[in-house]
Amino acid sequence: MITPENLVYEKTKVMTDRVLHYCPGCGHGTAHRMLAEVIDELGIQGDTIGVAPVGCSVLAYYYFNVDMQEAAHGRAPAVATGIKRVLPEKYVFTYQGDGDLAAIGTAETIHACNRGENILIVFINNGIYGMTGGQMAPTTLPGMKSSTSPRGRDVATMGNPLKITELIAELPGTYFVTRQSVHTPGNARKTRRALKKALEYQKLNKGTCFVEIVANCPSGWKMTPVQSNKWMEEHMFSFYPLGDIKVPEK
Amino acid sequence: MKELRLMKGNEALAEAAIRAGADAYFGYPITPQSEVIEYLMRENPADRTGMQVLQAESEVAAINMIYGAAGCGKRAITSSSSPGISLKMEGISYIAGAELPCVVVNVVRAGPGLGTIQPSQSDYFQAVKGGGHGDYKMIVLAPATVQESVDYVKLGFDLAFKYRNPVMILSDGIIGQMMEKVELFEQMPRSTEEYDWATVGKKPGKNSVFVTSLQLQSEEQEKVNLRLQAKYRVIEKNEVRYETYMCDDAEYLFVAFGSCARITRKSMEMAREKGHKVGLIRPQTLYPFPEEVIYEMGGRVKGILTVEMNAGQMVEDVKLAVNGQCPVKHFGRFGGMIPSPDEILNALEQKIIGG
Amino acid sequence: MTEEIIIAGFGGQGVLSMGQILCYSGVMQGQEVTWMPSYGPEMRGGTANCTAIISDKEISSPVLTEYDTAIVLNQPSMDKFEDAVKPGGLLIYEENGMTRKPKRKDINIFSIAAYDESVKMNNTKVFNMIVIGGFLKVKPIIELENVIKGLQKVLPERYHHLIPLNEEAIHKGMDIIKKEHSLN
Numbered sequence: 001m002i003t004p005e006n007l008v009y010e011k012t013k014v015m016t017d018r019v020l021h022y023c024p025g026c027g028h029g030t031a032h033r034m035l036a037e038v039i040d041e042l043g044i045q046g047d048t049i050g051v052a053p054v055g056c057s058v059l060a061y062y063y064f065n066v067d068m069q070e071a072a073h074g075r076a077p078a079v080a081t082g083i084k085r086v087l088p089e090k091y092v093f094t095y096q097g098d099g100d101l102a103a104i105g106t107a108e109t110i111h112a113c114n115r116g117e118n119i120l121i122v123f124i125n126n127g128i129y130g131m132t133g134g135q136m137a138p139t140t141l142p143g144m145k146s147s148t149s150p151r152g153r154d155v156a157t158m159g160n161p162l163k164i165t166e167l168i169a170e171l172p173g174t175y176f177v178t179r180q181s182v183h184t185p186g187n188a189r190k191t192r193r194a195l196k197k198a199l200e201y202q203k204l205n206k207g208t209c210f211v212e213i214v215a216n217c218p219s220g221w222k223m224t225p226v227q228s229n230k231w232m233e234e235h236m237f238s239f240y241p242l243g244d245i246k247v248p249e250k
Numbered sequence: 251m252k253e254l255r256l257m258k259g260n261e262a263l264a265e266a267a268i269r270a271g272a273d274a275y276f277g278y279p280i281t282p283q284s285e286v287i288e289y290l291m292r293e294n295p296a297d298r299t300g301m302q303v304l305q306a307e308s309e310v311a312a313i314n315m316i317y318g319a320a321g322c323g324k325r326a327i328t329s330s331s332s333p334g335i336s337l338k339m340e341g342i343s344y345i346a347g348a349e350l351p352c353v354v355v356n357v358v359r360a361g362p363g364l365g366t367i368q369p370s371q372s373d374y375f376q377a378v379k380g381g382g383h384g385d386y387k388m389i390v391l392a393p394a395t396v397q398e399s400v401d402y403v404k405l406g407f408d409l410a411f412k413y414r415n416p417v418m419i420l421s422d423g424i425i426g427q428m429m430e431k432v433e434l435f436e437q438m439p440r441s442t443e444e445y446d447w448a449t450v451g452k453k454p455g456k457n458s459v460f461v462t463s464l465q466l467q468s469e470e471q472e473k474v475n476l477r478l479q480a481k482y483r484v485i486e487k488n489e490v491r492y493e494t495y496m497c498d499d500a501e502y503l504f505v506a507f508g509s510c511a512r513i514t515r516k517s518m519e520m521a522r523e524k525g526h527k528v529g530l531i532r533p534q535t536l537y538p539f540p541e542e543v544i545y546e547m548g549g550r551v552k553g554i555l556t557v558e559m560n561a562g563q564m565v566e567d568v569k570l571a572v573n574g575q576c577p578v579k580h581f582g583r584f585g586g587m588i589p590s591p592d593e594i595l596n597a598l599e600q601k602i603i604g605g
Numbered sequence: 606m607t608e609e610i611i612i613a614g615f616g617g618q619g620v621l622s623m624g625q626i627l628c629y630s631g632v633m634q635g636q637e638v639t640w641m642p643s644y645g646p647e648m649r650g651g652t653a654n655c656t657a658i659i660s661d662k663e664i665s666s667p668v669l670t671e672y673d674t675a676i677v678l679n680q681p682s683m684d685k686f687e688d689a690v691k692p693g694g695l696l697i698y699e700e701n702g703m704t705r706k707p708k709r710k711d712i713n714i715f716s717i718a719a720y721d722e723s724v725k726m727n728n729t730k731v732f733n734m735i736v737i738g739g740f741l742k743v744k745p746i747i748e749l750e751n752v753i754k755g756l757q758k759v760l761p762e763r764y765h766h767l768i769p770l771n772e773e774a775i776h777k778g779m780d781i782i783k784k785e786h787s788l789n
Contacts, residue, residue: 016458046451051318052462061460067449069321070462072344075314078306082318082326083449085302086273090451108314111307256629256638256758282644367644428667429625429640431632515665590670 012040016065023130025225027215028056030182031124032063034192035093039066042199048091049083051076053105055097056130074105077112080119091202093120099129102138102164109164116173116207120198123165123210126217127236134220138162141239146220161239165212169246175207177246181214183229187242194244206248214240253434259396260285260426262434263329263355263419266403268295271438273324274302276315278334281367282423283357286329299440309334313341313354320350321461323448325407325441329355331423332373333364335381342416343382347463347474349447351410353403354388355419357426360559360586368586369423371510374563377420378537385475387482389417389489390536392507396430398534404435413485414447420536422559424509424588491534492543496522500529502602503547505568506557507533510589514557517594524595526603536564541571548572553602557594558582577605606661608746609669611686613654614678614699619733622759623676624655626737630747630755631659639667652681659746676740680704693788697740706785714786715743722777731774738778749775 014036022028039048045066052060054073061068071079076094084092101109101123112119128146129135136146136153139161143152153161169177176198180191191213198209214236216228223231257265264286267275272295277287287305295301302319306312312328319326330338335356345352356377360370375381377390389409391402399421406417444450452458465471495515497503502521506514511532521528531547533540548554553576556565565580572578581597583589610627614620621642628638642655656672658664674695677683680703683696690696692711701720719735741747752775756768 046454049322049449049451058464059466061458061462065452065458067452067459068461069318069449070348070460070464071317072314072340075310075317075341078311078314079318079321081304081311082274082276082315082320083322084318085304085315086319086322086324086326087450107307108311111311254632256625256632256640423644424641424667427642427644429628429638430664430667431638509667512664513666513668519665588668590668591666592670 012037014040014045014065015063018062020063021059022056023219025216025218025228026056027126027182027213028124030188031122031191031213031215032060034182034188035095035122035195036064038192038196038199041196044091044199047089048093049087051080051083051092051094053094053096053100055100057095057097057124058131060095074100074103075108076100077105077108077117077119077121081112081115081117084117084119088118091120091199093122095122096124097130098123098125098127098137098139102162106164109168110171113168113208113210114171114173116175118202118205119208120195120202121208121210122195123212124215125212125240126215126220127161128217128220130217130220138164141235163240165210165245168210173207174210174246175201175248176209178210178244179212179214179240179242181232181242183216183232201248212240214242255432255434256429257396257432258285258427258429259399259421260357261289262396262432263399263403263421264289264293265434266400267327268293268299268301269435269437270404270407271299271325271440272301272327272407273440274304274315274319274326275328276304276306276312276319276326277328277330278306278309278312280331280334282359282369282426283329283331283355285426286355299437301440309337310341313338313345316352317341317345317348317350320345320352321348321449323443323445323450327353327355327403329357331357331359332361332370335373335376339376339382342388343384343386344463345416346382346386346388347384348461349414350416350461351407351414353406353410353417353419355421358420358422360584366586367423369509369588370559370584370586371422371508372560372563372584373420374536374558374560377418378539378567386478387415387485387537389413389415389485389538390420391417392420392534392536393425394508394511394532396425396428396432399425400432400434409489413481415481415485420508422509486538489535490538490540490542492540493532493534494543495530495532497529497531497547499527500547500550501527501552502529502598503551503554504528504530504557504598505533505544505554505564506530507536507564510557510559513589513591514594516591517598520591520595521598526598528598539567539571544568544571545573545575548575551576553577553579553605555598555602556580557589559588560584577602579605606746608659608674608744609672610657610659610674610676611654611669611672611689612657612676613652613682613686616653618678620653620678621655623733623737624657626752626755626759627657627659627747629758630752633751633754633758634748636661637664639664641667652679654682674740674744676736678736683707695743697736697743697782699736710786711788713743713788715739715782716785717778717782719778722781723774726774726777728770731771734771734774735778735781738775739782741775742779742782
């Protein structure tokens with residue numbers, strides 16, 4: 001029997017009670033929780049405004065218990081710019097997938113980062129378009145199958161996967177750029193620490209902080225959750241190595 | 251005290267944005283309206299009122315910055331010219347869908363495509379019939395003078411917030427580029443009002459706010475559409491604005507808007523000198539359209555000529571309003587050409603009086 | 606009174622600012638004014654023109670096809686606007702650089718050697734003020750004091766010490782304008 005006396009873990013109040021629509025085994029749920037817990041820990045629930053993308057996390061505003069805006073596909077960094085410019089005291093984050101951030105929204109992403117907008121960009125990279133049914137993404141690996149690369153991504157005709165995070169790290173406007181994952185408790189904790197640092201830097205007006213989370217997509221990849229995590233470790237991490245890419249100079 | 255100045259349309263409009271207490275301008279340069287952002291950057295309103303001005307990387311980014319600021323309940327304004335407005339249309343549809351207030355200025359140039367930088371009214375359809383996707387309406391104000399460019403910024407914000415709806419100021423290259431005497435209204439303070447629909451940070455004990463145009467269930471989306479339509483009916487009832495000139499004894503009628511209405515007024519004066527009893531209706535709101543007065547005039551006159559700098563767009567709305575009571579014809583120049591008072595008078599004589 | 610003026614010449618001759626000064630002067634004496642420039646690539650060094658309308662009553666069309674006065678400062682502008690002067694109207698041209706005289710016989714025609722005069726004054730920048738002086742001599746629609754007030758509005762404060770020089774240029778223009786053809 002669960003009673004207040006024997007409760008060892010409680011869901012953060014920065015997440016609502018709505019049931020997540022994400023597929024079983026998907027990384028979004030953990031990624032949401034890490035960000036929500038950090039907002040809770042920093043005590044900034046009432047001072048945070050989020051921007052949801054178009055993609056699987058289009059309904060993120062149902063789950064984060066903070067004020068949020070739903071942006072057009074790819075435009076979240078521009079929407080976040082508009083919010084931050086008129087409410088500079090608030091914490092502003094975007095939460096975007098790879099299609100949203102690295103394909104249709106490349107210009108908005110690069111220019112917001114290059115201006116050094118004081119926002120946090122959370123980038124979920126699962127190498128596929130999950131919401132629309134598993135089409136090829138800008139981050140789909142060479143040879144990786146999707147519904148629009150059924151014989152595997154042919155880089156000669158379909159182009160190369162885009163390492164946008166490395167690109168972003170080159171821009172003078174970015175302050176902290178890192179690549180993490182949430183597929184093990186240890187990795188989830190590292191992600192949590194990265195998100196916390198990013199929001200602390202935002203308070204100090206340091207510039208854009210960019211946290212990529214390499215994630216699995218069991219449905220899109222047509223694998224079980226366990227298989228997908230294993231495949232991610234074996235294939236995704238070699239192309240998208242985890243770790244900090246740009247850290248503040250001491 | 252009101253202040254009298256000789257100002258270019260675009261610059262007067264930019265000054266009006268500062269004075270109307272705007273919180274933010276986001277835009278991207280394009281001829282013939284770049285003076286708006288140039289003026290704002292020169293004037294640096296952050297020092298005067300705290301208003302934020304940012305040159306975005308594209309019109310697409312600019313309108314989405316507007317979405318973000320408007321979603322916080324702030325007074326946000328952007329401006330562009332035709333090709334740039336096409337790029338903004340996605341964002342305008344989202345703003346209409348999320349019911350956010352903002353002012354969008356279109357200093358129209360001729361198209362299609364890159365077209366020419368010379369003045370035109372060929373974006374009438376785009377402005378009043380949608381432009382972006384989905385069933386939505388913008389309130390469309392059509393200034394004919396530099397003074398109206400100034401006054402409509404203030405009016406535009408008032409209407410945008412009254413109805414939580416995007417307002418477009420449909421200007422053109424003539425009004426944007428010409429200088430006229432203008433009376434500037436006094437500086438208004440920036441609003442500190444917080445709206446319950448705006449994202450300004452969750453209040454303790456209250457639900458979080460979200461700004462969205464998304465409904466996954468059709469039943470819910472239809473409710474949104476019905477609510478929008480009900481709002482549009484109220485706008486149509488309350489917000490029609492127009493001017494009439496010499497309509498009392500008119501046997502023939504011109505209908506024209508914006509700069510073209512000014513040229514047409516000259517034609518009307520010339521026609522009167524020749525003994526033709528001609529009047530003019532100048533819609534100041536293109537949506538909502540002054541249907542009633544045009545219907546009423548349609549029952550009294552022998553014929554109506556719309557004069558537009560396009561291939562015939564507003565003429566469709568005039569025909570719908572007149573509902574077959576009298577002949578309705580169109581005369582237009584386009585591609586950046588401006589009709590002269592003589593050729594308009596000639597068209598009236600050929601198409602309406604002699605027709 | 607309504608005076609509809611076209612001013613045309615090369616970019617850099619001060620064509621657009623002449624129109625603005627006339628309009629601002631009109632504002633100073635309580636009149637309605639409209640100034641409309643040609644805009645676009647032609648502004649960058651090519652020909653430029655502007656319409657200036659000054660009136661006692663509300664101005665309807667800001668763009669016109671015929672004018673009470675045409676002030677033309679180069680040959681292409683004379684070629685383009687000579688025929689646009691209303692019968693009985695006024696044409697003023699700057700002699701320097703012209704290859705022919707105007708042909709019209711149904712309008713009043715004046716010439717002004719404003720460029721030569723500006724060289725004599727050691728300041729070619731006052732060229733357009735000399736032309737304005739000539740125009741106001743022929744058509745005194747604006748009081749000189751209102752032109753000075755207009756200048757104070759148009760010029761940034763740091764150039765206000767040049768206003769006496771501009772006033773001198775206006776007087777010079779009034780002195781040197783020359784009648785070429787008159788209907789009276």
